[in-house]
Amino acid sequence: MKGAGVKAENRGNSKLDLGKYYNYNKRMKFGELVKLRYSCRKYKEKPVEREKIAKCIEAARRAPSACNAQPWKFIVLDEESTRCRAASAASSGKYRFSRFIKGAPVLILVLARKSTFLAAAGSFVRNTEFYLIDIGIACEHVVLQASELNLGSCYVGWFNEKKLKKMFGIPSKISIPLLLTIGYPDEKFREKDVVRKRASSDRRNPVDEILFYNGFGESGKKKDNESD
Numbered sequence: 001m002k003g004a005g006v007k008a009e010n011r012g013n014s015k016l017d018l019g020k021y022y023n024y025n026k027r028m029k030f031g032e033l034v035k036l037r038y039s040c041r042k043y044k045e046k047p048v049e050r051e052k053i054a055k056c057i058e059a060a061r062r063a064p065s066a067c068n069a070q071p072w073k074f075i076v077l078d079e080e081s082t083r084c085r086a087a088s089a090a091s092s093g094k095y096r097f098s099r100f101i102k103g104a105p106v107l108i109l110v111l112a113r114k115s116t117f118l119a120a121a122g123s124f125v126r127n128t129e130f131y132l133i134d135i136g137i138a139c140e141h142v143v144l145q146a147s148e149l150n151l152g153s154c155y156v157g158w159f160n161e162k163k164l165k166k167m168f169g170i171p172s173k174i175s176i177p178l179l180l181t182i183g184y185p186d187e188k189f190r191e192k193d194v195v196r197k198r199a200s201s202d203r204r205n206p207v208d209e210i211l212f213y214n215g216f217g218e219s220g221k222k223k224d225n226e227s228d
């Protein structure tokens with residue numbers, strides 16, 4: 001059923017009234033959760049409860065992965081001095097664009113290892129890095145679980161991996177494809193976020209540009225029009 005579970009006033013509207021959700025203690029429907037999530041780059045100073053972080057990691061643990069390889073590990077930084085040291089190293093020099101991570105109360109280093117033999121063989125034959133797909137799925141579980149818990153989050157791919165690996169003594173066969181920031185969002189900042197504005201973050205390609213039925217380039221919409 002089209003739009004089921006989404007309040008009528010929010011249908012097709014990218015600007016949700018977030019306050020309406022953040023102050024509610026109710027369970028959100030999946031469609032609402034997906035609309036609610038956005039890349040939050042400014043957080044309140046309020047610390048994040050470890051139980052909530054544990055829930056996010058549990059959601060990641062439940063994620064599917066090629067050959068069930070589960071190629072992920074997570075280092076959660078919520079202790080101020082370690083977190084600040086890591087955030088400064090990660091956003092130094094050419095990575096200064098990611099300075100906002102210094103203001104996040106929780107920084108998660110997402111670690112990846114190049115899969116089991118079976119998954120790696122599959123990746124080789126298919127020329128597709130399945131382990132990175134697995135990591136993406138696990139991270140999305142984290143950020144959606146965070147949203148359900150009224151927490152903001154942001155993926156960060158632009159950071160100094162080398163420095164972080166050295167700082168935490170991470171073995172060479174393990175990489176850090178992503179960082180995640182988590183914290184209680186400073187909602188006032190959302191509209192002012194220059195990164196969001198520059199990246200046109202609210203813009204999404206229309207469905208008829210990304211969805212084809214029964215053949216490449218055959219959008220459902222076009223077909224409907226044609227049969228008129």
Ligand SMILES: Cc1cc2nc3c(=O)[nH]c(=O)nc-3n(C[C@H](O)[C@H](O)[C@H](O)COP(=O)(O)O)c2cc1C
Nearest residue numbers: 037038039098154155156157158159195199201202
């Ligand atoms: C793999 C990945 C890497 C990203 N890296 C960064 C980053 O380094 N810095 C940043 O500010 N945002 C980063 N983002 C967030 C995107 O800019 C954001 O998801 C996109 O603009 C859509 O906006 P929204 O998340 O608010 O819907 C990243 C997102 C993904 C999925």
